[in-house]
């Protein structure tokens with residue numbers, strides 16, 4: 586069936602459909618809205634997207650997304666040394682930062698162990714975490730992966746290898762419901778979860 590829209594609009598709709606939670610209807614609504622904007626506003630939007638990869642890289646210490654290396658948190662001398670909170674993705678780190686409950690530094694795994702999707706420990710920033718815990722005199726590693734099956738499996742794996750390396754490992758516990766993604770937890774839940782963290786069994 587031939588499309589009712591001009592090809593350029595059709596292409597934008599297809600692009601928007603690639604975003605999580607956006608179906609054809611929503612993508613069409615967004616694309617038509619962007620077309621209604623003045624050209625300068627649409628250009629600004631396009632520039633924001635094209636600048637992402639040019640400006641943002643990974644912090645070489647904690648592996649979060651950052652425009653600077655090291656990132657502002659790793660570079661901040663007021664952050665507590667010797668305590669590292671391990672998260673899956675930068676979004677999780679932002680959620681914990683918003684809670685204000687943690688004053689140490691982070692380590693972003695950039696994913697979780699998921700054998701079904703072909704993601705093993707070597708695809709994640711796990712070797713780098715072991716290296717950091719050796720070289721930075723780390724007293725405690727707090728594992729704040731999500732309480733999903735993959736998040737729990739990753740926590741168990743990290744705990745076993747870090748303990749072998751002589752590091753004190755804790756896991757955030759109460760407050761995060763099973764199956765919930767860390768980045769969607771509210772501030773209070775994250776605060777309690779961090780305060781009530783415990784040793785992995």
Ligand SMILES: [Zn+2]
Nearest residue numbers: 644647656659
């Ligand atoms: Zn960093």
